[in-house]
Amino acid sequence: MYIATSQVSYWRFLLRYEWIYNRIGVAVLNRKRKYNSLSKVHSTIHTQRSTWLAYSHNLELPDLYIINRREHRMTPKIFITGGTGYVGGSVLHTIVTDHPEYEVTAFLRTVPPTFSTLYPNTRIVKGDYDSSDILTSEASNADIVIHNGDSDHEPSLNALIKGLLLPRSTPGYLLHLSGTGITSDWASTSFLGRSNPKIWSDIHDLDEVRAIPDEALHRNTEKILHETAAKQGDRINIAVICPPDIYGKGKGLGKTWSVFMPLFLREVKKMEGGRVFYYGEGTNARGWVHIDELMEIYLKVVEAAVAGGAGFGWNKEGYYFTGTQEHSQLTIANATAKVLASHNMIKNTTPLQLSSLDRLDTMIDYPGFSKLGRYLYASNSRTRADRAEKLWGYRASAPGLLEVLEEEVLDAVQRF
Numbered sequence: 001m002y003i004a005t006s007q008v009s010y011w012r013f014l015l016r017y018e019w020i021y022n023r024i025g026v027a028v029l030n031r032k033r034k035y036n037s038l039s040k041v042h043s044t045i046h047t048q049r050s051t052w053l054a055y056s057h058n059l060e061l062p063d064l065y066i067i068n069r070r071e072h073r074m075t076p077k078i079f080i081t082g083g084t085g086y087v088g089g090s091v092l093h094t095i096v097t098d099h100p101e102y103e104v105t106a107f108l109r110t111v112p113p114t115f116s117t118l119y120p121n122t123r124i125v126k127g128d129y130d131s132s133d134i135l136t137s138e139a140s141n142a143d144i145v146i147h148n149g150d151s152d153h154e155p156s157l158n159a160l161i162k163g164l165l166l167p168r169s170t171p172g173y174l175l176h177l178s179g180t181g182i183t184s185d186w187a188s189t190s191f192l193g194r195s196n197p198k199i200w201s202d203i204h205d206l207d208e209v210r211a212i213p214d215e216a217l218h219r220n221t222e223k224i225l226h227e228t229a230a231k232q233g234d235r236i237n238i239a240v241i242c243p244p245d246i247y248g249k250g251k252g253l254g255k256t257w258s259v260f261m262p263l264f265l266r267e268v269k270k271m272e273g274g275r276v277f278y279y280g281e282g283t284n285a286r287g288w289v290h291i292d293e294l295m296e297i298y299l300k301v302v303e304a305a306v307a308g309g310a311g312f313g314w315n316k317e318g319y320y321f322t323g324t325q326e327h328s329q330l331t332i333a334n335a336t337a338k339v340l341a342s343h344n345m346i347k348n349t350t351p352l353q354l355s356s357l358d359r360l361d362t363m364i365d366y367p368g369f370s371k372l373g374r375y376l377y378a379s380n381s382r383t384r385a386d387r388a389e390k391l392w393g394y395r396a397s398a399p400g401l402l403e404v405l406e407e408e409v410l411d412a413v414q415r416f
């Protein structure tokens, strides 16, 4: 309880109290005057974490208040999709392990047999991404939705947004997994096989990100997110999590490996003499992030949402690149060749230089995107995690890709 002597100091006090409470969990108050049964509630103010009751002994004297804070820190309800995938499984594991106090629901198409043993307090909802009604209903009941698994699936994203926009007391949060494929220069031949000087910032280049042409990877869903943020930003808080290529062992119960290395090695195996390869100069570069570093981003953004979102980027600023390093295709090819040769899997360690784009374009048969080969091995996608660095000093904390490449390669050879 506290006595404030004017409207201004009353507001100052509220802000200060909230600030102190959010940081140390307790605030010491003056006890100059107590309210009693004669006191009346003069006004009620809701903030993300509290309801503030302003009492007055005499409503005719509104410059004298006694303020009482009623904490309404309810258990945050988190709804996570894709929990058997590489990223989604890691997110689920990280959230449940780091925050056993959260109420977590996992949306699963198939439930791993040991799921409930490992995560006994996690509620399971079964369905697939076309189960729109279930997704909408679950999102409407959640404080925070974390959508993983398929960055391009429009119906599931629309269903989740619909649920989050249903009437609720405070705006819900949506973390959507995208990918830096959106910044890739694969669609033009200008920089294929050579370094593109453009490095995308998630602070300075967001207008450009929102104006990327529709042919870009993940653009279909990012467009939905940008439009929702622009039109409904007062009713929803969106954060797009945009990782580059990810490496490191996943933490979940389903898939624990990433996508780049198994696909690359499958193509290497098909090459004459099992040669690693690059296109053009091979100086085209892509960003990389360790799965542990990516989980740090998820954790920070989710914790910020639970704390009321203050100070973090949402909607217009709700975009997070996550890369901690970048490597050219030639560097990856050389390093991979050394590992393969040291395990007697190839003899010739000199990477093969490819000069035909047709060769790249026939490499990986991926439904809906025929240029996956040139995207993976010839394009640039260079990004900088400026927002996370600015917010909490995010920087590389896990072993770099080249330090753990042997592990990555040996794991990947089992995957095809």
Ligand SMILES: NC(=O)c1ccc[n+]([C@@H]2O[C@H](COP(=O)([O-])OP(=O)(O)OC[C@H]3O[C@@H](n4cnc5c(N)ncnc54)[C@H](OP(=O)(O)O)[C@@H]3O)[C@@H](O)[C@H]2O)c1
Residues within 6 Å of the ligand: 081, 082, 083, 084, 085, 086, 087, 088, 108, 109, 110, 127, 128, 129, 130, 148, 149, 150, 151, 152, 177, 178, 179, 180, 243, 244, 245, 246, 247, 254, 255, 258, 259, 260
């Ligand atoms: N891995 C990377 O390096 C990377 C980097 C940047 C962006 N991304 C993007 O992130 C997304 C996820 O990648 P990931 O590597 O985590 O994929 P993943 O390991 O294949 O995981 C996919 C997850 O989504 C679920 N899922 C997929 N389609 C579903 C559907 N129709 N209904 C219900 N569940 C469905 C899968 O469930 P089941 O287990 O039942 O199949 C699984 O849990 C992809 O779109 C990818 O483009 C990945």
